[in-house]
Amino acid sequence: MQFSKGHGTENDFVVLPDPDAAIDLRAERVATLCARSRGLGADGVLRVAKAGALISTGVLDTLPDGVAADDWFMDYRNADGSIAEMCGNGVRVFAHYLNASGLDDRREFVVGSRAGARPVVVNSANGFLGDVTVSMGKVRELGSSVATIDGRAFEGIGIDVGNPHLACVDGQLTADALAALNLTAAPGYDPGFFPHGVNVEVVTRLDAGAVHMRVHERGVGETRSCGTGTVAAAAAALKFDGADEGEVTVRVLGGEVVVRIAAGEADLRGPSVLVASGTIDDDWWAGLR
Numbered sequence: 001m002q003f004s005k006g007h008g009t010e011n012d013f014v015v016l017p018d019p020d021a022a023i024d025l026r027a028e029r030v031a032t033l034c035a036r037s038r039g040l041g042a043d044g045v046l047r048v049a050k051a052g053a054l055i056s057t058g059v060l061d062t063l064p065d066g067v068a069a070d071d072w073f074m075d076y077r078n079a080d081g082s083i084a085e086m087c088g089n090g091v092r093v094f095a096h097y098l099n100a101s102g103l104d105d106r107r108e109f110v111v112g113s114r115a116g117a118r119p120v121v122v123n124s125a126n127g128f129l130g131d132v133t134v135s136m137g138k139v140r141e142l143g144s145s146v147a148t149i150d151g152r153a154f155e156g157i158g159i160d161v162g163n164p165h166l167a168c169v170d171g172q173l174t175a176d177a178l179a180a181l182n183l184t185a186a187p188g189y190d191p192g193f194f195p196h197g198v199n200v201e202v203v204t205r206l207d208a209g210a211v212h213m214r215v216h217e218r219g220v221g222e223t224r225s226c227g228t229g230t231v232a233a234a235a236a237a238l239k240f241d242g243a244d245e246g247e248v249t250v251r252v253l254g255g256e257v258v259v260r261i262a263a264g265e266a267d268l269r270g271p272s273v274l275v276a277s278g279t280i281d282d283d284w285w286a287g288l289r
């Protein structure tokens with residue numbers, strides 16, 4: 001089985017080219033593949049499949065909004081094996097991979113996700129480095145809620161960008177204090193508000209068009225970046241300053257991305273790096289539960 005390993009601002013993925021959706025991606029296998037000690041190690045898996053093939057093999061029941069059977073589909077799995085609707089860093093790596101591998105040489109196309117169609121523009125790409133803009137769709141505010149981190153309450157806004165986020169802007173928080181925050185344990189949140197779990201972002205307020213963000217991802221733990229999280233962070237930071245549109249540079253542990261929000265929709269632009277490719281041992285894979 002072929003794989004590539006890539007990352008978007010150090011949010012890292014195992015990429016599995018599987019146009020016919022033939023690979024059995026049961027949760028335990030994904031979790032082992034993503035384990036850093038006994039697998040390849042990653043925050044998640046990106047299966048590169050045709051949307052129609054995922055329907056034929058029963059992975060998807062229906063095609064999400066705006067996705068055609070012939071579109072490429074990012075079948076995303078979190079490191080614990082759970083399925084998530086969307087992954088903003090993943091889409092950039094996915095689109096870059098399609099160009100770099102020769103599976104698709106178009107620079108503008110639609111990537112299907114469980115949250116719907118995500119049009120991409122590959123601004124530049126070579127074998128290892130890409131720069132991709134993703135149309136992230138609607139940014140929906142869900143109302144106020146609270147996260148508890150390291151014994152401290154952070155007020156935030158629930159934001160749906162295809163997957164659920166609780167973006168907490170703290171007007172007093174400096175970049176240094178954010179860096180010192182202990183995000184080892186999963187933040188506490190209101191399960192009545194987020195019945196399917198939530199990704200939690202802690203964010204500094206806007207300063208010269210930029211914010212700093214750290215994130216604890218549902219199904220993964222703390223990651224060095226989260227693309228959908230940067231969109232939620234940008235929306236929350238703009239709202240904190242009384243704005244609902246604008247361009248925000250979001251600085252994360254693994255680099256930075258640019259989020260543009262206009263008319264309730266977001267674009268995300270940032271890098272993609274393809275680090276390696278190789279072969280997963282078939283016997284090892286077949287022996288996993």
Ligand SMILES: N[C@@H](CCC[C@H](N)C(=O)O)C(=O)O
Pocket residue numbers: 011044078083084085086087088089090163164199217218219220223225226227228229
């Ligand atoms: N890292 C991703 C988000 C992945 C999904 C998330 N953990 C969830 O469960 O919703 C990104 O870049 O957006």
